[in-house]
Amino acid sequence: xxxxxxxxxxxxxxxxxxxxxxxxxxxxxxGVSLSxxxxxxxxxxxxLSALENGLRNPTLExxxxxxxxxxxxxxxxxxGPATTPTVQGATVTATLLESFTDxxxxxxxxxxxxxxxxxxxxxxxxxxVTEHVTVFSGMLRAGPADAPATATAGGHLRWTSDVPHVYxxxxxxxxxxxxxxxxxxx
Numbered sequence: 001x002x003x004x005x006x007x008x009x010x011x012x013x014x015x016x017x018x019x020x021x022x023x024x025x026x027x028x029x030x031g032v033s034l035s036x037x038x039x040x041x042x043x044x045x046x047x048l049s050a051l052e053n054g055l056r057n058p059t060l061e062x063x064x065x066x067x068x069x070x071x072x073x074x075x076x077x078x079x080g081p082a083t084t085p086t087v088q089g090a091t092v093t094a095t096l097l098e099s100f101t102d103x104x105x106x107x108x109x110x111x112x113x114x115x116x117x118x119x120x121x122x123x124x125x126x127x128x129v130t131e132h133v134t135v136f137s138g139m140l141r142a143g144p145a146d147a148p149a150t151a152t153a154g155g156h157l158r159w160t161s162d163v164p165h166v167y168x169x170x171x172x173x174x175x176x177x178x179x180x181x182x183x184x185x186x
Contacts, residue, residue, distance in 0.1 A: 117169075
């Protein structure tokens with residue numbers, strides 16, 4: 001494990017036009033200006049404008065920052081009818097399997113792959129979001145950046161992800177896991 005920082009410029013495997021349209025619709029539905037969303041999400045106004053216009057392919061970290069400020073799950077900007085979006089960071093690849101809601105929360109279920117050799121730092125989600133990871137193969141270190149835990153095949157990790165958090169495959173084997181994100185209703 002090198003502890004290397006992720007390449008935050010790595011784009012997602014997602015349709016930039018569709019993602020941009022969804023961001024704009026969500027922003028306008030909430031009555032938030034482009035400038036305000038850019039400022040609160042910590043992204044440049046020109047970057048957000050380019051994303052909304054489909055001129056730029058977003059990174060995982062940028063989308064997490066934007067969706068956190070909009071108060072929506074990541075899937076809200078990634079998925080459309082008949083899509084199976086895959087998001088990829090420097091170390092983590094996540095394929096959305098299911099998105100569903102109940103009376104008190106929304107959920108996203110992902111197939112997760114974590115490549116060995118680096119640690120991926122993910123930004124904080126909105127308040128109260130929890131992550132549940134079940135490891136199928138490999139050894140995973142994940143959780144809050146200041147207190148990650150380790151799990152091997154058959155193990156489970158859970159943490160509140162409204163703080164920066166990390167993912168890393170320990171050893172030489174890629175980690176295969178499921179990731180369930182729970183977003184409480186606001």
